[in-house]
Amino acid sequence: MTDDLLSRHDVLLADLDGTLYRGPEVVPGAVEAVRGAADRGVPTVYVTNNASRSPADVAAHLAELGFPARVEDVRTSSQAAAAMLAEQLPPGARVLVVGTSALADEVRARGLAVVGDAEGADAVVQGHSPDTGWRILAEAVVAVRAGALWVASNVDPTLPTERGPLPGNGSMVQVVRTATGARPQVAGKPAARLLREGCGDAQAPLVIGDRLDTDIEGANAMGAPSLMVLTGVSGAAELLAAAPELRPTHIGADLAALTRPPDELAPGPRPGWDVRADGGTLVLSGDGDGPEPTVDALRALCAVAWEQGVHDVRPDGAAAAAALADLGLAERPGR
Known part of the structure; x- marks a missing residue:
C-alpha cells in the first residue's frame, strides 16, 4: 500500500x-x-x-477545466450564508443582498425575500460581486445602522486572479464596517x-x-x-x-x-539544509539534498521560525541564497 x-x-x-x-x-x-x-x-x-457564482456554475466551470466535479461536490460561502440567515430569521424575512444573483438565489431558496434597498430590511447579506458599487454599499450601511442582521459570505481582502491579487469581498465588507462600526457574522472560511x-x-x-x-x-x-x-x-x-x-x-x-x-511535507529538518537562529535572524546554509530543495528549505525554516519566534532570514552560501531568492525571501546576487 x-x-x-x-x-x-x-x-x-x-x-x-x-x-x-x-x-x-x-x-x-x-x-x-x-x-x-x-x-x-x-x-x-x-x-x-467566492459567493459570486452558483454551485452549478462552479461545477460546470470545474468540469470545463477537466476536474471531476458535480453540483453536489461544490460548497460555496453563499450557501452557508443563506443557511445562517434562515436559522436566525422567520420565513419571508426581508434580506438586502449585496452581491450577485447567485447569492440572491440561495437566499430565496431558504424561504427569505430579497430586497434591493434598506427600507424594512431585516438582514443584509454580503458576497463578492465585481459590480458592487457605492449605492448598494450605502443601502447596506443604512440597514446595518438600523439594526439589520449582517452576514458576510467571507472576509477575504483579496481575490487571486491571473492579473494578481484584486479586491475581494473583505475589502467591500470593510467599507460597511468603517461606516457603521459593526462587525458581520462570517459564513465562509x-x-x-x-x-x-x-x-x-x-x-x-x-x-x-x-x-x-x-x-x-x-x-x-x-x-x-x-x-x-x-x-x-x-x-x-x-x-x-x-x-x-x-x-x-x-x-x-x-x-x-x-x-x-x-513526513517529507511537514515543517521540520530537511536533508541538506541547516537552519540556525543568530540573534534576530534565521541563517540558512547547505545545498538541499531532497527532491524539492527550495520547498525543503522553507519547511526547515518554518520549523525554526515558529519555535524561535524569528522570521527574518539570510543565506550562508550560494545554494542558500538561490533558495531564498526562489522563495521571494531575498534577491539573487547580481539581480
Whole structure:
C-alpha cells in the first residue's frame, strides 16, 4: 500500500481560487492530482469562499477545466450564508443582498425575500460581486445602522486572479464596517462551518488551500490537517511569520504533494539544509539534498521560525541564497 499523504485521508476539501485555478487558468498539475485522487477512491469536495457564482456554475466551470466535479461536490460561502440567515430569521424575512444573483438565489431558496434597498430590511447579506458599487454599499450601511442582521459570505481582502491579487469581498465588507462600526457574522472560511459541511460522512478530511487566513485557519478551527500549496495568495514570508492558528500541517509546492510521504511535507529538518537562529535572524546554509530543495528549505525554516519566534532570514552560501531568492525571501546576487 502506498504510504503517501493521500493514503491517510478519505476526502479532500479543496479551495478553488489560487489552489486549483487562477482566473481562467488551471494551476499546473491540479487536474491530474484531483483525478488521481478520485481514481484511488478519495473524492474532492470543492469549498470556495467566492459567493459570486452558483454551485452549478462552479461545477460546470470545474468540469470545463477537466476536474471531476458535480453540483453536489461544490460548497460555496453563499450557501452557508443563506443557511445562517434562515436559522436566525422567520420565513419571508426581508434580506438586502449585496452581491450577485447567485447569492440572491440561495437566499430565496431558504424561504427569505430579497430586497434591493434598506427600507424594512431585516438582514443584509454580503458576497463578492465585481459590480458592487457605492449605492448598494450605502443601502447596506443604512440597514446595518438600523439594526439589520449582517452576514458576510467571507472576509477575504483579496481575490487571486491571473492579473494578481484584486479586491475581494473583505475589502467591500470593510467599507460597511468603517461606516457603521459593526462587525458581520462570517459564513465562509476561516469559520469552520463551511468546511464541516463539506465533510459529509468522511472521517479523515484533508483541507487544501493557498491562503493562511482562510483555508489553513479554517482547517485548524475544525481540527483537521491541512496542506498549504504555494500557488496562490500566501507565500514564504507569510508562512515564516504565521501565528499558531495559521500554521499548516504540510507544505507543498502544489497538489503533486499528495503523492509524497507526509513526513517529507511537514515543517521540520530537511536533508541538506541547516537552519540556525543568530540573534534576530534565521541563517540558512547547505545545498538541499531532497527532491524539492527550495520547498525543503522553507519547511526547515518554518520549523525554526515558529519555535524561535524569528522570521527574518539570510543565506550562508550560494545554494542558500538561490533558495531564498526562489522563495521571494531575498534577491539573487547580481539581480
